[in-house]
Amino acid sequence: MGLPPVSPTGLVAAGISALVMVAIVAVRYLLASGGFALATRSARPGLYRGLTPQIRTEIIWSLASAAIYGIPAGIVAWGWQQHGWTRIYDDIGAYPLWYLPVSLLLYLFAHDSWFYWTHRWMHRPRVFRLAHAVHHASRPPTAWAAMAFHPVEALTGAIVIPALVFFVPIHVGMLALVLTIMTVMGVTNHMGWEIFPRALVRSRIGGWLITASHHQLHHERYRCNYGLYFRFWDRLCGTDNGLAAEGWDALGGRS
Numbered sequence: 001m002g003l004p005p006v007s008p009t010g011l012v013a014a015g016i017s018a019l020v021m022v023a024i025v026a027v028r029y030l031l032a033s034g035g036f037a038l039a040t041r042s043a044r045p046g047l048y049r050g051l052t053p054q055i056r057t058e059i060i061w062s063l064a065s066a067a068i069y070g071i072p073a074g075i076v077a078w079g080w081q082q083h084g085w086t087r088i089y090d091d092i093g094a095y096p097l098w099y100l101p102v103s104l105l106l107y108l109f110a111h112d113s114w115f116y117w118t119h120r121w122m123h124r125p126r127v128f129r130l131a132h133a134v135h136h137a138s139r140p141p142t143a144w145a146a147m148a149f150h151p152v153e154a155l156t157g158a159i160v161i162p163a164l165v166f167f168v169p170i171h172v173g174m175l176a177l178v179l180t181i182m183t184v185m186g187v188t189n190h191m192g193w194e195i196f197p198r199a200l201v202r203s204r205i206g207g208w209l210i211t212a213s214h215h216q217l218h219h220e221r222y223r224c225n226y227g228l229y230f231r232f233w234d235r236l237c238g239t240d241n242g243l244a245a246e247g248w249d250a251l252g253g254r255s
């Protein structure tokens with residue numbers, strides 16, 4: 001029943017894979033957040049002035065989250081390599097080419113839906129105090145807050161992609177793209193300024209996408225703008241408060 005038996009050597013290999021993935025997720029976080037923090041220093045000098053103690057806390061929570069994200073991902077990666085678990089494929093011809101962008105959208109939409117509903121759940125007062133107050137302790141958030149989660153919140157985020165790969169086929173390159181989008185948006189949405197051009201953010205397509213101008217309002221007002229990538233659920237459920245006023249991220253001004 002269930003998964004085939006795994007030998008003791010297999011268990012050791014799975015453990016090593018988990019540890020390696022923890023290191024990869026931690027380094028990815030440090031490079032991505034560090035890179036955008038450096039960009040912030042030149043694009044918005046002084047934006048993080050006085051926030052050093054907060055940033056230190058954000059880094060500690062984020063590194064703890066890296067461990068929680070890395071373990072299931074590392075075990076699933078090992079199972080994929082050694083036992084053919086998951087529906088990740090590396091032969092580009094295994095599915096029609098049109099499925100590549102479709103799979104990308106499926107993953108982003110599934111992740112976004114899971115995030116929206118678990119995020120709303122975490123804003124219930126008792127759950128908030130336990131699991132989500134850590135994330136909102138970043139006031140205002142910085143590029144280092146991308147993974148600043150309480151372990152309970154980190155766990156809800158960590159299981160999404162490792163679970164999806166068992167059900168929804170995806171090419172390994174598309175999976176890498178999903179993880180890249182997840183990382184970049186996680187950092188830039190908390191960075192304290194808008195990196196995407198106004199022509200996109202305030203366009204009709206932009207009206208369905210979540211960038212810093214949208215997520216910043218969540219950190220200011222708490223009970224709105226819960227989504228991750230898309231404004232679909234927020235709009236459908238009446239929780240969309242739109243974007244922060246133009247100029248919210250102007251040089252020297254912190255909203």
Ligand SMILES: [Zn+2]
Nearest residue numbers: 135190215219
């Ligand atoms: Zn946030």
Ligand SMILES: [Zn+2]
Nearest residue numbers: 119123132218
């Ligand atoms: Zn929240």
